[in-house]
Amino acid sequence: MNLFLLSWKYIKDKPLNTFLNVLLMGLGIAIILVLLILNSQLEENLSKNKRGIDLVVGAKGSPLQLILANVYHIDFPTGNIKLDEAKALTRNRQVKSAIPLALGDNYQGFRIVGTNHDYVKLYEGSLASGDLWKYNLECTIGTNVAMQLGLKIGDEFFGAHGLSDTDLDHDEASYKVVGILEPSNSALDNLILTNIESIWQVHEHTDEEGDEDHDNHDHEPVLGSAYETGLPEGGSDAEITSMLIQFRSAMGAVVMPRMINSDTNMQAASPAFETQRLFSLMGIGVNMIKSFAYIIIVIAGLSIFISLYNALKDRKYDLAIMRSLGASKTKLFIHVIFEGIIITTIGGVLGFLLGHGLVEFLTGLYEKSEAIGISGMVLVKGEFYVLLISVGVGVLASILPAFNAYRTQISKVLAQE
Amino acid sequence: MITIENLNFGYSEKRLLSISHMEIKEKQHLMILGKSGSGKTTLLHILGGLLKPVQGKVLIDGTDLYSLSGTEMDKYRGQNIGLVFQKAHLISALTVKDNLLLAQYFSGIPQDKGRIKEVLNTLNLGEKLNSKVRQLSQGEQQRVTIARALLNNPRLLLADEPTASLDDDNADSVIQLLKEQAENHNASLIIATHDQRVKDAFDLQLNLNEQ
Numbered sequence: 001m002n003l004f005l006l007s008w009k010y011i012k013d014k015p016l017n018t019f020l021n022v023l024l025m026g027l028g029i030a031i032i033l034v035l036l037i038l039n040s041q042l043e044e045n046l047s048k049n050k051r052g053i054d055l056v057v058g059a060k061g062s063p064l065q066l067i068l069a070n071v072y073h074i075d076f077p078t079g080n081i082k083l084d085e086a087k088a089l090t091r092n093r094q095v096k097s098a099i100p101l102a103l104g105d106n107y108q109g110f111r112i113v114g115t116n117h118d119y120v121k122l123y124e125g126s127l128a129s130g131d132l133w134k135y136n137l138e139c140t141i142g143t144n145v146a147m148q149l150g151l152k153i154g155d156e157f158f159g160a161h162g163l164s165d166t167d168l169d170h171d172e173a174s175y176k177v178v179g180i181l182e183p184s185n186s187a188l189d190n191l192i193l194t195n196i197e198s199i200w201q202v203h204e205h206t207d208e209e210g211d212e213d214h215d216n217h218d219h220e221p222v223l224g225s226a227y228e229t230g231l232p233e234g235g236s237d238a239e240i241t242s243m244l245i246q247f248r249s250a251m252g253a254v255v256m257p258r259m260i261n262s263d264t265n266m267q268a269a270s271p272a273f274e275t276q277r278l279f280s281l282m283g284i285g286v287n288m289i290k291s292f293a294y295i296i297i298v299i300a301g302l303s304i305f306i307s308l309y310n311a312l313k314d315r316k317y318d319l320a321i322m323r324s325l326g327a328s329k330t331k332l333f334i335h336v337i338f339e340g341i342i343i344t345t346i347g348g349v350l351g352f353l354l355g356h357g358l359v360e361f362l363t364g365l366y367e368k369s370e371a372i373g374i375s376g377m378v379l380v381k382g383e384f385y386v387l388l389i390s391v392g393v394g395v396l397a398s399i400l401p402a403f404n405a406y407r408t409q410i411s412k413v414l415a416q417e
Numbered sequence: 418m419i420t421i422e423n424l425n426f427g428y429s430e431k432r433l434l435s436i437s438h439m440e441i442k443e444k445q446h447l448m449i450l451g452k453s454g455s456g457k458t459t460l461l462h463i464l465g466g467l468l469k470p471v472q473g474k475v476l477i478d479g480t481d482l483y484s485l486s487g488t489e490m491d492k493y494r495g496q497n498i499g500l501v502f503q504k505a506h507l508i509s510a511l512t513v514k515d516n517l518l519l520a521q522y523f524s525g526i527p528q529d530k531g532r533i534k535e536v537l538n539t540l541n542l543g544e545k546l547n548s549k550v551r552q553l554s555q556g557e558q559q560r561v562t563i564a565r566a567l568l569n570n571p572r573l574l575l576a577d578e579p580t581a582s583l584d585d586d587n588a589d590s591v592i593q594l595l596k597e598q599a600e601n602h603n604a605s606l607i608i609a610t611h612d613q614r615v616k617d618a619f620d621l622q623l624n625l626n627e628q
């Protein structure tokens with residue numbers, strides 16, 4: 001027998017009461033943990049993906065949509081911009097580098113992105129096997145694409161128009177996998193990368209459907225005009241979706257967006273600013289749910305306090321007897337504190353399992369969550385503080401009852417029979 | 418063995434009782450008699466180290482009880498004084514065994530299940546070892562408290578109104594049991610009671626009504 005065991009046996013003696021308190025505590029902790037896990041992973045992944053991109057230039061529309069579509073690949077593009085206009089922009093002194101993107105197709109829900117090798121370098125992607133694309137209609141795929149679709153080097157597939165897998169296939173030109181990337185925990189993991197000309201070529205076929213005498217049978221591979229860096233050669237009506245721009249100096253951030261937004265048909269949006277805006281919008285909701293969770297934890301603490309306090313009335317004889325058996329005042333104090341801590345710690349552990357389980361369950365429910373890199377099976381910063389909170393609540397809830405136990409006047413209680 | 422010197426005690430300043438000198442020798446038993454409110458429980462608590470007297474000394478085997486510090490006193494009480502109350506104050510969340518283990522744990526002596534079985538057997542409670550306290554009858558519960566009081570081989574066994582809620586037959590047998598067990602364990606037995614049925618059980622008596 002020891003104090004811990006003694007407290008544990010008292011807890012076990014009131015299973016329903018204990019269950020309620022543990023459940024309340026667990027729910028509060030679980031909600032906070034879910035928010036913490038989602039928030040921190042979202043923030044981490046969003047900031048990782050926008051690294052190195054000072055400005056995104058695309059078609060006019062919602063700036064947030066422009067960022068979500070072109071940096072995080074979770075929203076639809078705002079439209080297309082003229083290749084010539086984009087090229088003109090790259091000649092600006094403020095522009096250090098510009099990576100073009102052409103979106104619009106998918107394969108089984110994974111986006112096909114026309115770009116150049118700079119895009120892979122931007123996210124410090126490296127090859128797991130094979131090579132980066134060079135010829136049109138060659139592609140290099142992200143690790144999740146390879147894993148989930150079971151694609152290997154040499155496999156061929158037809159892209160589908162649009163960004164969801166229900167759309168019509170472009171069944172004239174097939175892509176060929178030439179390389180697979182290592183996991184980078186960035187947008188690359190879920191993308192199929194190819195030349196911008198590949199995208200054009202696939203769409204040209206669609207436009208000229210039925211035009212039998214076109215070079216349909218010509219399978220001579222064409223080397224991309226700008227597969228490593230820069231913008232591809234294209235006709236006057238050629239279009240791309242967007243450009244990711246890095247400035248030469250901070251001056252660019254001041255001058256460029258205004259210049260682009262007022263003087264051209266294009267729109268410029270800053271990933272830093274837009275994600276900041278997104279978080280402040282989400283923050284209101286997150287904070288409200290968080291306050292709600294803290295209220296639940298306070299109620300849990302209160303409930304534990306009340307049940308300990310009430311139980312102590314019935315237990316004053318028990319405590320006096322323990323004193324008469326030789327227990328010191330301090331031991332009784334610790335005995336009651338233990339009871340509070342044990343309940344809240346079990347609640348904390350339950351909340352921990354519930355929180356992580358819930359996130360994992362939700363990520364399984366929504367396909368998109370994997371695309372932005374959210375998992376329930378990771379520990380996030382701040383999580384241990386939450387468990388510390390649960391122990392703290394236990395101490396707080398039991399400190400007054402424990403103090404009463406400490407002050408038990410043996411003789412008075414025992415004489416009251 | 419137990420010496421009381423210049424003891425002043427009572428509920429309040431108004432009603433103080435005093436015992437100038439009293440000695441209880443080894444293996445001697447004492448009956449404290451008095452009606453309700455006469456101060457017999459108070460005296461018993463003072464002898465048991467549960468309540469500091471207004472004035473005076475209690476010496477057990479030469480140890481001045483109230484010169485000990487709080488924690489020393491708690492330990493001394495746990496190891497040397499066994500207490501039996503009118504109601505069987507057992508910890509109902511625990512089994513019989515755990516109640517007795519607790520007595521060993523709190524008094525700081527090694528926890529010994531063999532000793533627990535031995536004491537329970539002498540009180541015919543051997544098969545109740547793992548029963549929850551709530552499953553026991555009143556009589557059984559009281560015998561468990563006696564077992565608990567004797568567990569640590571105390572020098573002094575104190576019983577407060579042990580027969581108050583019992584019928585004639587049982588009152589007598591509880592007194593006999595306490596006496597027998599105290600003698601087996603070489604402990605002095607002090608009983609405080611207002612129960613006329615048992616007042617003549619011991620030769621040595623202290624009548625608080627007369628004070």
